Amino acid sequence: MLRALYNALWWIAAPVAVLRLVWRSRKEPGYRRHIGERFGRGRGRLPEDDAPLIWVHAVSVGETRAAQPLIDALMKARPDARILLTHMTPSGRATGEEIFGDRLMRCFLPYDMPHAVRRFLRAWRPSVGLVMETEVWPTLIDECRRADVPLVLTNARMSQRSYRRAARFGHATRDVFGGFARVLAQSPADAQRLTALGARNVAVLGNLKFDMTTPPELVARGHAWRAAIGERPVWVAASTREGEEERVLEAFASLAPDHALLVLVPRHPQRFDEVAALVARQGLHIERRSAWAPVGAAAAALGPVRPLSRETQVLLGDSMGELGAYYAASDVAFIGGSLLPLGGQNLIEACAVGVPVLIGPHVFNFTQATADAVAAGAAIQVKDPADLARVLRELFGDRPRRTAMGAAASAFAARHRGATARTVDVLTTLLPEDHAPALAGDVK
16 A cells, blocks of 8 residues: 555656756756656667676765775676666766766666666666665665566665654565665664664675775865965865854854854855855855866866965855865864754765864764764764854864874774775675686686
């Protein structure tokens, strides 16, 4: 009954979803491209192409970057296989294009409707499918099971909040989670909750995000920016969400903003103009990173074209793919999505760069990573804007403490690496035998 109702709701929702794509395309044109793929109408691969196909689903930007080490490792482990990378957002797709170029195939994942998913599976014929973290789509799971495509929930996490919600549906939930061929959890707590929801073949392999590395050129770029900024204190508020920038600016107002620089990096690029207008209304002097230094290919040359004016109080990070550089340019990093009940964002990348981390109270999407970082002395959890301002003042006035926290952050990130290799070991057992032709020198 629930499955029939779910499918019926999708028939009602599909036209609304298309209208929503068109609406969102006003600010992000990518939403009106490749709409057919969202109904399983894609080119697929050639009928004569019988190479194993590893399908990796990464919803948006964060999941795509987290999947990079895994995809690179899979390409190395199985060079005979093809990779299909699917997304839900155009920004995620653009990130995939930026990272991988033409080394793999890509399309949007279809909506969770039986006919759309069946068309997708027929067109691409995957040997194995990987969905990241919390992507649980009942029809997709069911159709993969029918098509004999092993579907693996990779880097899986399940917060207590999400567990309570899912558990309300009883047997229906157990049927859905039981459809995964493997579940590779981030932590024992995630594994316990997922097992209670019906998941089978659950293993704890760690968090893939610890294996993300910031490219050296980004770190060098951040250091060059810092040289152009000068000696004043610098903090970055990274991946902020709607409604959160006001709270960040409230904390900033308590810090003698004439003497400090706030680097403000909204999570979603369509909000750059909106956030710039908000800062201007606060009477603060703002500089946009895109106006201060070259963006894109031109940014390969280290450093900005000019020193940042001392009058600049807020530097708006209106660029994509440079979060590591913003961290490297800062004394302290605040991780957004956590001052409001939004679940938080990934703090691991900041730790890996070796910057002290602050994070708000709402971290239900990153509970284990946050708790471990705080316990390691790499991060401090703050309660509200006033507490954020208080801790920033303390850290700006205590260089030895900042240095110690930065070292603890680097050590914390390094200590938890290795999930990628463990995940590849599991996934390769689900693929057909390597059918790459032997080289002439290999024939005996």
